[in-house]
Amino acid sequence: MSRLRVGVVGLGVISRFYLAALQNRADMRLVAACDLREEALVGLDPDVRRYLGHEEMFAAGELDAVIVNVPNDLHAAVCRAALEAGIAVCVEKPLATVPKDAHELQRLAEKTGVALFTAFHRRYNSNVLAILPTAADRDAVESVTVRYLERIEEHVGGDRWYLDPARCGGGCVADNGPNAFDLLRLLLGEVRVTASSIVYDDLGIDRKADITLSSPSGTTATVELDWSYPHGEAKDVTIRYSDGRERHADMLAGYPEFKSSLSHEYAAVLDDFAAAVRAGRADSGGVAALDLVAAAYDLAAEPGRVPAVVEESGLKRTVRSEVVKVLKHRREDRGMVLEPFASRCVRQGEIHELVTTDQRTAGAGDLVDRVGFLGFTEITRAGVLDAGDTVLVDGRPIGRILGFDACHFPNHYNVLIAVDRLVTGPEIGLAPGTDVAFSPARKETEP
Ligand SMILES: NC(=O)c1ccc[n+]([C@@H]2O[C@H](COP(=O)([O-])OP(=O)(O)OC[C@H]3O[C@@H](n4cnc5c(N)ncnc54)[C@H](O)[C@@H]3O)[C@@H](O)[C@H]2O)c1
Incomplete structure (x- = not known):
């Protein structure tokens, strides 16, 4: 097989580990690179073609494969463009920022037969590999803990x-x-999130999370994440066995320089990517990891007051909708009134208004004065909205349904959403077409 002609999109912190790993490969050759910062292109080998945008680089027709290293919110668009151009993709985690995009990319890769590979560098960490359970030991694993603790300000460029x-x-x-999550999938196979608690800062960034998961055979797992960790970095895995044995892997042990463990990990990332290209594999776990991220956000959404009717209800599917008009005003004296019912059936094609409130009130007839308007949304997947449901905007929870105001009914309901801080549509990035889902307070049954 001739050497793969590889391009790189994004020449920031992590790209240098890819560039170093590429230098040692007989099966790959760096032929092009792109970054919107011209200065990032300085210093590349003279025979590497340079671009300021990925579109132009892909259109040149000189690539077999591309490594995508741009900020997370750009992954999906760059990967889509590459797959459409028939270029195999190695993308940094996360594959996308919302599960919908990840699933679409996987479908596109399957349809086109072009490899789509998400790089999870920690699965190649030498200390992790040293404690992988043997086949005989695997059934005896009782629990696993993965910790990822750092102070994010030390990592931003x-x-x-x-x-x-x-x-x-x-x-x-x-x-x-x-x-x-990918490490858990390496150790335990498929896992699902069973509980999650997340601490957000004033800017709405999640800084700390404790997530519990379980495998189909009942092995439990804990993921501890911290972006405000005051003691440097701690990234480790602990496996506990039913006979009392415990194996611990400190992912940074033996790699004293900042980020120095990444060199050997990214060399192995490229080994696996090369295998994925040869096999035309559609995904290496990027979709599964993103589904677990979404489940962690979903289960952690602030519980608020959940009325009795929700406590008594059974399982139900998620209701989906699409924003048709964004609103951007607030009121301190709106005088909405909570209806006596805590559930509303919504049909496909109906349009309802979404309104946030920071008032902690949930009784029939209660006045709701302090409101921030989000916009109008069209129901694309019918179902039942219940007080207590989590409201997710592009997969990210923003609050829970507090109740319904019927002052505009039968034109539409105002769906009141309990939030800590009043927000309007533009403040949470709403635009026409944004996906808004209403997910049950309990585990959902959506296929
Ligand atoms: N830094 C780490 O330790 C680390 C570890 C694992 C994974 N990652 C992942 O790697 C990816 C890159 O992270 P990073 O830390 O290297 O970020 P970074 O900010 O250092 O680098 C991003 C680069 O992308 C460029 N860029 C931005 N928009 C672009 C565009 N539209 N077209 C071309 N170039 C563009 C920027 O100019 C910058 O050079 C992220 O997905 C991140 O999650 C980072």
Whole structure:
């Protein structure tokens, strides 16, 4: 097989580990690179073609494969463009910032037969590999803990996109969660989130999270994430066995320089990517990791007051909708009145208004004065809205349904959403077409 002609999109912190690993490969050759910062292109080998945008680089037709290293919110668009151009993709985690995009990318890769590979560098960490359970030991694993603790300010470069929830995907759960979840999938196979608690800062960034998961055979797992850790970095895995044995892997042990463990990990990332290209594999776990991220956000959404009717209800599916008009005003004297019912059936095609409130009131007839308007949304998947449901905007929870106001009914309901801080549509990035889901307070049954 001839050497793969590889391009790189994004020449920031992590790209240097890819560039170093590429130099040692007989099966790959760096032929092009792109970054919107011209100065990032300085210093590349003279025979590497340079671009300021990925579109132009892909259109040149000189690539077999591309490595995508841009901020998280750009992954989906760059990956889509590459797959459409028939270029195999190695993308940094997370594959996307919302599960919908990740699933679409996987479908596109399957349809086109072009490899789509998400890089989870920690699965190649030498200390982790040293404690992988043998086949005989695997059934005896009782629990696993993965810790990913750091102070994110020590990791941001000139562009502080990590500290913008819309660009990084939310915070520590969206950014570090995928690596931690991928390690659990390496150790335990498929896992699901059973409990989650997340601490947000004033900017809405999740800075700390404790997430509990379990495997189908009942092994439990804990993921601890922290972006405000005051003691440097701690990234480790602990496996406990039913006979009392415990194996611990400190992912940074033996790699004293800042980020120095990454060199050997990214060399192995490229080994696996090369295998994925040869096999035309559609995904390496990026979709699964993102589904776990979404489940962690979903289960952690602030519980608020959940009326009795929800406590008594059974399972139900998620209701989905699409924003048709954004609103951007607030009121301190709106005088909405909570209806006596805590549930409303909503049909496909209906349009309802979404309104946030920071008032902690949930009784029939209660006045709701302090409101921030989000916009109007069209129901695309019918169902039942219940007080207590989590409201997710592009997969990210923003609050829970407090109740319904019927002052505009039968034209539409005002769906009141309990939040800590009043927000309007533009403040949470709403735009026509944004996906808004209403997810049950309990585990959902959506296929
Ligand atoms: N830094 C780490 O330790 C680390 C570890 C694992 C994974 N990652 C992942 O690697 C990716 C990159 O992270 P980073 O820390 O290297 O970020 P970074 O900010 O250092 O680098 C991003 C680069 O992308 C460039 N860029 C931004 N928009 C662009 C565009 N539209 N077209 C071309 N270039 C563009 C920026 O100019 C910058 O050079 C992220 O997905 C991150 O989650 C980072």
